[in-house]
Structure formats: structure tokens, C-alpha cells
Amino acid sequence: MKEFEYLKPRDLNEALLFAREHGHRKRFLAGGTDLIVRLKDNLIREDYIIDIGEIEELRGIEKKNGEIHIGPITTHSEIIESEITKKYAPLLVEAVKTIGSPQIRNRGTIGGNICNASPAGDSIPALVVSEARFVVKSLNNERIIDIKDFFVGPGKTSLKQDEILYKIIIPEWKENEIGFFNKLGQRNAMSISIASVAVKLEREKDNKFKKAFVSFGAVSPVVNRATKCENLLTERELDSKDYIFEAANCALDEVNPITDVRATREYRREVSKYLLYESLLNLLGIGG
């Protein structure tokens, strides 16, 4: 494994001091499920590893003024088991359940999944359709970044070198909302998504929806909303398979995948469309 300097700040303030001091030569360590593998493979350039994995100010799940606040070092398992997220962030729970294995979910953190900024990070489409906001802190500043402005490329975020992700905020799930997260990987556990999709629909009446949120994962450099699909999903009542297919077919205009060891570009495009189509039929109880 690569040699590095290990720093363990006592609190958030000290973590931010270290972050400012070491700038681009530092990496934050939270759960380590991604970083430690990369340290072993000598893929990490940075010389300072700042362990934020036990800073209590960065952990926990709270319900506040109609929103759910999640600390970045909260593990996937903690999100799955929390009564708050189960009730008020069910889509995020559904997505996080598909990450890795029990062992990975016991160590891996939501903040790690976000800040690694992998287009295949499985929490990300769910956070995108939830219109998540991120509170980030530096020594002298605090700002809020909308999720649509947070990811700037594969593995790249708009976080500055001296900043840390401090809170993830999503609105509470409402009574008239339905949704799903669905992914295709190579095996059930431990698979990196070939393609994934998260959907949130806000019901107006029966199968007519006033708002639709659709986001595909692993099929674009940056996970975004698929606005063409969204527009079709609110335009009229979703009562026919043909119309839902037409909406899902818009996925082809929305995704821009790469070919890699897991799948080809063409396959990913087709999978995106059918993941959305079949999941929508399933969600709306329309026979397939």
C-alpha cells in the first residue's frame, strides 16, 4: 500500500484546519470502502489522509422543518435502518439498499458515495430526483450547493480544496408521492450499476401526475434530470402502455453513456429505456 501521513482530527474545526493546510495534497477518509482499495492499488496521489470517520458532528439523521438532514459519515446501513429515513426518505433507502453488500453498507457512507462523484454511485439518482441540497463548510464559510450544481464531471465535484460536505438535505417524502429506484448490474450484490434510474411522481389525481422527476445513473458523465421524460410523464394521464413507452423512449435522448468493461454504450441506452418503462408499469400497476 502507498505510504501516507495519517491525520485524525478531533472535531470538525480541526478537520477544516487540516483541509486548508494540506489542500490538494489531502484526501478525506470516511468509511474507506473506496479509498482503501485505491490506496492499495496506488491510485491515490495525495499524501495526507484525513480520517473524518469519527467526527460526531458529521454523523446522524434528523427531521427538521419538513426536511431530512443527513450527516455525510452516516453509513448506508444506518440510513436503511433509521425510522426517520424509512418513513420520510423511502426512495433514498431503496437506492442505498442496492449498494455493495452488508459489509460494504456497514462501512460505506452516504457522503463518500456523493463525494466520489461516480456516475454509477447508486445514491445519486435518488438524491437528484429528491432535489437534494448540500451544506458545505470551510473554516470561514458555509454555503449551500444544489445537487444540480454539485457534480461537474466523473469523479469531480464543485467542492473547493478547503471545503467539506457537512449536511445532505432532502425534502420529506409526501403522501401524494410515489417512486422507485431500479438498477441493472451483473449480480445482485456488489455490482456496479450498468444503468440505473430513480423516479419520483407527485400525484394530482389517479394516474395523472403534476410533477415528475426522473434521473438515470451510470449512463452520463454527470447524473442529471431527464427533463424530456419528465415532461411527457406530466403531460397526460399515465394509463396506457403505449404512452408510457413513448415517455420511456425519451431516455434515448437523455442519456450519453460510455462503453466500458461492464457494458457497451448501445446496450446501456437500451437498458435505460427499458428500466424506466418496466419500472413505471410496475409502479403504476399496469400489466406488462
Next chain:
Amino acid sequence: MKTIKINFVLNGEEIIDEVPVNITLLDYLRDYLRLTGTKEGCGKGECGACTVIMNGRSVNSCMVLIPQVDGKNVLTIEGLSKNGITKIQKAFVEEGAIQCGFCTPGMVMSTYYLLSKNPHPNEEEIREGLSGNLCRCTGYKKIIEAVKRVSGGKK
């Protein structure tokens, strides 16, 4: 080489040591303490052969950096069977859930964790509970039977 002082509880006993910062818990268990019950398979969290329990949670010890262990409580397969073979291991033997045996310590630790959270899992929950552990011999069927046996799901 950068080193760090660590102090943690392993299988009920306190460990105080000074070790390089850039080794994993798995390296420490196997190469420093010669506790070789915990296996190294893939070394990247895919196979689960290195599974141990840390503060009540199953973890891949190949993905835990040794400084992260400071102050924690770790249970390995050696600690689990300190007072003789456990019910879980007995069920694995009785069901013939072992062929080469390399994955078995990890399977046993994952079963231990699963049952600590859910004492009577159904088959789907067992499969999910063991989804982070690969076995290249048994085809899993007998492993699942063993977990059913120990959790009372099988007469």
C-alpha cells in the same frame, strides 16, 4: 515508515501495539498476530472471506485501515469459537456446507451478523445476508440450508 499506536479489544482481550499506518486490519490479524482464520480472497471487498465483526457490524477487514480500528471492539472467527465450536459452525458441518473451506470463516461471520440482527431470517433474507460472501465450490445451497438449520427455519 509511518507508524501509529493502536489500542483496541480483539476477541475480548486488549491489544496495545505500534504498527505501520498503511496496513489493513486483515494484514494485522494475519501477519502480525498470526490469526489466520480470517482469509484474504480478493483484497477489495468483493468476496467476504475476510469478514470480521467490528463494533457489532460485519466488515471486510481488508478494507479497514489499521488506524480505524483504534478504540474498537473486534471479533474474529477465533474469538467466536473460543469456547468450542458454535451452533453456526455445527450447522455448517451437519449440512455439509463446506467444500474447500476457504470462504467458511467469512460465511460463518456473516451468518453470525445476520442472526444478531434477525434471528429467524427467511430464505430471501439469508441470501441477502450472505450476498457479500462468495463461495466457488458449494453453489450456496448447503450454506443456506445450514443457516436455516441454525435459525430454526428447518426441521
